[in-house]
Amino acid sequence: MTRKQLVEQIHLKESFLCVGLDSDINRIPKHLLSTADPIFEFNKAIIDATKDHCIAYKPNIAFYESLGSKGWDSLGKTIDYIPNTHFTIADAKRGDIGNTSRQYAKTFFETFAFDSITVAPYMGIDSVSPFLEYDDKWVILLALTSNKGSNDFQHHGNEPLFETVIKRSQDWGSPSNLMYVIGATHPESFVRIRELAPDHFYLVPGVGAQGGSVSAVCNYGTNKDIGLLINSSRGIIFSSEGQDFAEAAAESAKQLHFQMKEQF
């Protein structure tokens, strides 16, 4: 998906919500477990229920991988089922030497037709650039993450490491194929980060279960194209454990969508 198409979808829906498909086999409603592919049945119902409120889906690859080859089948069916109006993110946090990152790019951009993948920056340019060689595909690079451990290394140095990551990586990609992960748990940091990368989109996790707020992120983080994809995973998909899980997920997505409409 191109940046133009993404921005069009955002304005069409007045939403910049991403639904995280962290579809944990131990947390999906019990009545689905007797179906042939419980994870896919769950995702299908969640997608049907939320697609009018969101513009992106983000399967968290760990939850598929942990089921072995069956999980990868569920992932393939899920990515095929997501409407092509929606931006897709493989939340995989990959990154390795060039010849290996090239294989990861093949996995997520060819074997599975994702629009984007999250990538860890630690190994530098040759771990990131193979993903940027694809037309209309995106890297979403970890910068300042939402978790407790973000304090361990991401602020290292006189110039905090996450700032160096944002500065240097702008030589590798452009605002049309490179986004950054910026956690919602650091809303005050968005001011400085917008100075460093005014035009880029940010994928913002950490709203909901991790404690971040949509309005705080929007106050500091939007740009002329909105420039944010705010993700909620558990806060949407596990809104109910019962037969009504899809309706409950739709309601949670609708509430976030409602908060986002104020930005238009």
Added chain:
Amino acid sequence: MTRKQLVEQIHLKESFLCVGLDSDINRIPKHLLSTADPIFEFNKAIIDATKDHCIAYKPNIAFYESLGSKGWDSLGKTIDYIPNTHFTIADAKRGDIGNTSRQYAKTFFETFAFDSITVAPYMGIDSVSPFLEYDDKWVILLALTSNKGSNDFQHHGNEPLFETVIKRSQDWGSPSNLMYVIGATHPESFVRIRELAPDHFYLVPGVGAQGGSVSAVCNYGTNKDIGLLINSSRGIIFSSEGQDFAEAAAESAKQLHFQMKEQF
């Protein structure tokens, strides 16, 4: 596998060679492509041919993942086939928030019974600690990698980032469940790193195709338990493209084994 068992195997064989199973479907001998599972057939022959020369195997997960669910089947058969005398490394470079790293740990320590996994440190303590909760399983944390991009961020700060990673992570694990990735392309750095982590094992990639040398690494990097697992992937497994690929791999492994014997 415990540290005691690993050190015993190293002394028994007089080897600290790890064979990297970067089993690229586009590079394995053509005559295997007509078999039901070419990647597993290739790995099986490589394991049979090299097991007397090495003490560890390291499947590079990217090359399995890129084949979708079939690749994960090949990986499962491979890990089951590796003799339990050999230490196994999932070269996966994972790392995410706690609840997600917990899923990755489940994948590689339960769904597949690896002894260890490579982990990227960028996201800090909660991205690493779920892997350390398993008895007799290991984290191999990226510190100073072998690739060109290691210069981008790993030296960031007055105290280079890789040194901070090595120092801080020693509060998270011990020399009995935590190793570091230190590239063979920086042999002079081993002196300083041994001051910081004298007792830990290091997984050393970058010998062979990437240009590092076994003797330079051993000069600076060994400790009283040897303390090194030196990896070679392409330099061993793709020694020949013909019918004789397994014999050629054995010969390449034997040459590295011969260089290692001098350390005993």
